[in-house]
Amino acid sequence: MLPACGDNMAAPVRIILEFGGGAELLFDGMKKHHVTLAGQEQPWDIKQLLVWIQRNLLKERPELFVQGDSVRPGILVLINDADWELMGELEYQLQDQDNIVFISTLHGG
Amino acid sequence: FWSKEMSEDVSSLKAQLEEKKNEIAILSRKLAQLEKGQTSAPELHHKVTSLNPLTEKPALSREDILRYSRQLLLPELGVRGHLNISKTSVLIVGCGGLGCPVAQYLAAAGIGRLGLLDYDEVELSNLHRQVLHGEENQGQAKALSAASTIKRLNSSVECVPYHLQLTPDNALQLVQQYPHITSVVAIATSSNNVPTRYLVNDSCVLSGKPLVSASALRMEGQLTVYNYQGGPCYRCLYPVPPPPETVTNCSDGGVLGVVPGIMGCFQALEVLKMASGQGSSCSQQLVMFDAQDSRWRSIRLRPRQPDCAVCGEKPSVTRLVDYEAFCGSAATDKCRKLNLLSKDQRITVQEYKCLLDTASPHLLLDVRPLVEVDICSLPFSLNIPLSGLAERKEDNLLLLRDRISQLKQQMAGDCQPAVYVICKLGNDSQTAVQVLEKMMSGSELSNFTVKDVIGGLMAWATIIDPTFPQY
Numbered sequence: 135m136l137p138a139c140g141d142n143m144a145a146p147v148r149i150i151l152e153f154g155g156g157a158e159l160l161f162d163g164m165k166k167h168h169v170t171l172a173g174q175e176q177p178w179d180i181k182q183l184l185v186w187i188q189r190n191l192l193k194e195r196p197e198l199f200v201q202g203d204s205v206r207p208g209i210l211v212l213i214n215d216a217d218w219e220l221m222g223e224l225e226y227q228l229q230d231q232d233n234i235v236f237i238s239t240l241h242g243g
Numbered sequence: 244f245w246s247k248e249m250s251e252d253v254s255s256l257k258a259q260l261e262e263k264k265n266e267i268a269i270l271s272r273k274l275a276q277l278e279k280g281q282t283s284a285p286e287l288h289h290k291v292t293s294l295n296p297l298t299e300k301p302a303l304s305r306e307d308i309l310r311y312s313r314q315l316l317l318p319e320l321g322v323r324g325h326l327n328i329s330k331t332s333v334l335i336v337g338c339g340g341l342g343c344p345v346a347q348y349l350a351a352a353g354i355g356r357l358g359l360l361d362y363d364e365v366e367l368s369n370l371h372r373q374v375l376h377g378e379e380n381q382g383q384a385k386a387l388s389a390a391s392t393i394k395r396l397n398s399s400v401e402c403v404p405y406h407l408q409l410t411p412d413n414a415l416q417l418v419q420q421y422p423h424i425t426s427v428v429a430i431a432t433s434s435n436n437v438p439t440r441y442l443v444n445d446s447c448v449l450s451g452k453p454l455v456s457a458s459a460l461r462m463e464g465q466l467t468v469y470n471y472q473g474g475p476c477y478r479c480l481y482p483v484p485p486p487p488e489t490v491t492n493c494s495d496g497g498v499l500g501v502v503p504g505i506m507g508c509f510q511a512l513e514v515l516k517m518a519s520g521q522g523s524s525c526s527q528q529l530v531m532f533d534a535q536d537s538r539w540r541s542i543r544l545r546p547r548q549p550d551c552a553v554c555g556e557k558p559s560v561t562r563l564v565d566y567e568a569f570c571g572s573a574a575t576d577k578c579r580k581l582n583l584l585s586k587d588q589r590i591t592v593q594e595y596k597c598l599l600d601t602a603s604p605h606l607l608l609d610v611r612p613l614v615e616v617d618i619c620s621l622p623f624s625l626n627i628p629l630s631g632l633a634e635r636k637e638d639n640l641l642l643l644r645d646r647i648s649q650l651k652q653q654m655a656g657d658c659q660p661a662v663y664v665i666c667k668l669g670n671d672s673q674t675a676v677q678v679l680e681k682m683m684s685g686s687e688l689s690n691f692t693v694k695d696v697i698g699g700l701m702a703w704a705t706i707i708d709p710t711f712p713q714y
Contacts (some may be wrong), residue, residue, distance in 0.1 A: 141672060148288060153640050154463060154533065155460075155465065155531075156460065156461070156463075156496065168293055170535065171666045172278075184363065191291050193634060194630075194633050197486075198488075198489050206485065206486065206489065207481065207482075207483035207484060207485045207486070207534070208481065208484070208485025208486075208489055208490070209485075210480070210529070210540050214608045215540070215541075215543065217480075217529075217543060217545045219544075219545035220545055221542065224603055237465075237529075237531065238489070239458070239465070239481065239485065240458035240460040240463060240475060241436060241437060241440070241458055241460070241490050242340075242458055242460035242463070242496065242498050242503070
């Protein structure tokens with residue numbers, strides 16, 4: 135049975151989070167996370183997602199992932215295989231089944 | 244007095260001697276020519292000098308047709324495409340894991356000129372991925388070693404090996420040396436530190452050259468063509484450099500040699516497409532390769548940014564700047580040294596050796612990851628990886644408490660037990676000391692004195708025990 139939602143409550147959002155380029159090392163080396171974000175009045179956006187990740191997935195050294203309310207320089211955010219700059223960055227509203235990728239730039243060779 | 248006969252003998256001998264002298268001169272010339280031909284090993288450049296324009300080939304020779312027949316048959320390339328390739332100059336910044344395959348495939352395909360830049364010498368730990376260098380090249384300048392191998396592969400390719408570090412003072416002059424005949428000039432970079440990446444990017448933007456950039460680490464690779472056909476430059480994507488402590492290099496993170504091999508081949512492919520006239524399809528694209536999952540992924544990037552500091556509408560960077568200051572890190576691929584602790588919180592490897600020699604009771608805590616402990620370790624050390632400490636994993640803490648209380652029992656009176664923390668180079672060990680001190684002040688651990696060993700196990704290997712492995 136689906137949980138009853140209040141009139142103003144949006145349904146939970148199921149998304150796939152991925153970390154790569156070394157960013158996965160901050161998440162126990164796990165590259166792919168299937169995540170359900172609880173229903174809330176306002177739609178989820180990337181800014182809120184970053185807070186959620188810090189509270190629920192990121193355990194140590196948050197400074198290696200976030201800076202202020204955004205990601206730290208050197209991490210590229212991809213929304214459904216596109217640069218987040220094309221999608222509204224922090225303001226992008228998450229849709230069910232979205233694929234959000236955090237890629238740390240590599241510097242080896 | 245000489246008789247008539249004698250003087251005849253003398254003049255005959257003189258004539259014979261003259262003849263032999265001529266023969267020797269001819270042989271010496273022949274030998275010199277042969278030796279010159281064989282060791283036409285390219286001359287190593289220690290500074291940027293101006294190069295002569297490439298001589299343009301009007302048509303393919305019979306030998307060219309035979310040599311390049313398989314690529315001439317490609318409708319996408321054809322004779323025109325091949326001739327374009329033979330007129331192209333490419334500067335390769337870094338002759339390492341990426342630069343080697345780039346140079347190899349460009350040379351094999353008949354590129355006109357290759358600038359091969361590297362300031363390093365060949366080391367044993369390079370050979371698993373830097374495939375142009377051999378065992379006999381150890382200690383040789385990488386640029387020269389790469390150029391000699393390339394010459395053996397294709398003697399018609401002009402190689403210019405540069406044994407120098409790219410700096411804001413020489414970069415622009417060097418990059419501008421690679422604009423010959425065709426308008427397509429690609430700079431392939433495999434330089435793996437952040438200041439050099441910004442330096443190469445800005446040099447390319449300021450001289451209007453595309454940049455075929457790739458990187459590889461552990462089991463992953465990334466590739467983008469910057470500053471090409473309206474696409475973004477590196478600064479459009481990364482306007483602010485990453486904090487230095489977030490950057491991992493190959494000697495820290497490790498890399499499987501074939502991964503930069505694949506990415507370097509990919510760079511060579513894009514350069515050849517651009518040089519031949521087909522164009523690259525990687526502008527405004529980030530191609531990511533995950534070698535673990537055998538997965539390629541192509542990401543659509545933002546276009547050129549109007550507010551970009553170097554390629555935007557009102558650029559603030561109009562000449563090369565101080566990139567080490569901009570990035571807050573050195574333009575070197577060597578490991579950086581942290582300084583988190585005060586002098587009295589650290590001991591040298593010599594001091595630690597004295598502790599061992601006097602059998603002073605203590606605990607040596609090795610905070611490297613297990614994969615490194617498997618390579619080598621000191622037999623009496625206790626291994627708890629830094630991540631396990633930082634995350635306060637319960638079984639790790641239990642182990643540590645146990646060993647400290649054992650130590651306390653061995654000691655007389657109310658002496659504080661001593662813990663010495665060691666890692667590979669003496670960076671993580673400092674972080675670990677801070678973590679442990681925090682745990683003591685939070686009463687998670689009983690009190691002990693804790694210090695780290697300066698320079699870590701690699702200092703131990705160089706200064707105290709030369710039989711200890713280095714990696």
